[in-house]
Amino acid sequence: MPLIIPCCPSITAGLKRICPIIFAIPCILEPPGRISEADTHLPSLIPHPIFCGQNPLDTQNPSSYTPTVKKQYLIKSKNKTTLSKIAIIDIDNTLWQFSDHFYLELRKINSNFPTPDQWFTFDTWEGYCSEVDFIAAINSIHHNQDSDRHKPYPESRDFLSSLKEHGFHIILASHRVPEMRQPTERWLTHHRLPYDELHLSLDKTVLFPMADVVVDDAPPTLEKAIKIGALGAGLLFPWNRAYAGNGFGLFQNLNEVLDYILKSSSKSCLSVVRK
Ligand SMILES: [Mg+2]
Numbered sequence: 001m002p003l004i005i006p007c008c009p010s011i012t013a014g015l016k017r018i019c020p021i022i023f024a025i026p027c028i029l030e031p032p033g034r035i036s037e038a039d040t041h042l043p044s045l046i047p048h049p050i051f052c053g054q055n056p057l058d059t060q061n062p063s064s065y066t067p068t069v070k071k072q073y074l075i076k077s078k079n080k081t082t083l084s085k086i087a088i089i090d091i092d093n094t095l096w097q098f099s100d101h102f103y104l105e106l107r108k109i110n111s112n113f114p115t116p117d118q119w120f121t122f123d124t125w126e127g128y129c130s131e132v133d134f135i136a137a138i139n140s141i142h143h144n145q146d147s148d149r150h151k152p153y154p155e156s157r158d159f160l161s162s163l164k165e166h167g168f169h170i171i172l173a174s175h176r177v178p179e180m181r182q183p184t185e186r187w188l189t190h191h192r193l194p195y196d197e198l199h200l201s202l203d204k205t206v207l208f209p210m211a212d213v214v215v216d217d218a219p220p221t222l223e224k225a226i227k228i229g230a231l232g233a234g235l236l237f238p239w240n241r242a243y244a245g246n247g248f249g250l251f252q253n254l255n256e257v258l259d260y261i262l263k264s265s266s267k268s269c270l271s272v273v274r275k
Pocket residue numbers: 023024025026090091092093094216217218
């Protein structure tokens with residue numbers, strides 16, 4: 001069961017500047033009923049967009065992510081005559097409980113840092129740490145992603161394996177800077193989490209035009225996914241609970257997410273190809 005982090009009722013101007021960081025990680029601190037441009041308003045200190053993988057598509061040219069290009073890529077790269085569906089899967093608070101470790105890092109900065117169940121407003125943290133410290137806490141976790149302390153959810157491996165078995169092409173997409181690729185890959189390998197591509201950037205939504213399924217815990221990300229016609233789903237947290245019913249599915253665990261995806265896919269006009 002995910003750690004409980006309450007939604008925040010208000011947004012300050014200062015936190016709007018860093019809301020992409022917040023939404024990319026654990027704290028979905030958007031008040032109910034409001035959707036921010038989470039992945040599009042980026043901190044000025046970080047270039048945008050950063051792509052740091054070997055994405056076989058033209059990652060510097062998001063406009064290339066058209067359904068036609070997707071089909072051509074998949075058919076060519078897989079030497080198949082049929083089309084797979086593409087599932088874009090978040091990592092933090094989707095494949096593992098990032099928020100627990102994020103809180104521990106924040107406590108290192110200030111031992112008086114409130115517990116997550118007290119993070120009611122965006123500006124709560126401002127009295128306890130600087131923006132630089134806040135981002136550094138995030139990066140510290142990602143830099144040590146492959147630490148033994150960082151365990152995936154028990155269902156994560158089977159969740160990804162099942163998607164692959166049902167013909168999905170899996171792109172793991174996480175809001176991280178390029179330096180985090182190696183520890184992230186080591187973590188995925190160590191825990192035998194299967195995937196086809198790893199996309200690390202500050203704007204995963206550039207992938208969405210080719211997505212059939214998006215799994216994420218951030219309401220703005222899911223809203224954008226369903227807006228372009230993808231199926232949206234994620235784990236249920238207090239920070240996204242208020243968004244339930246907005247067109248995407250929120251569930252208690254990844255087994256339920258998988259069931260939702262497979263049942264929804266079976267109703268889709270686009271057939272899923274078993275590999
Ligand atoms: Mg997440």
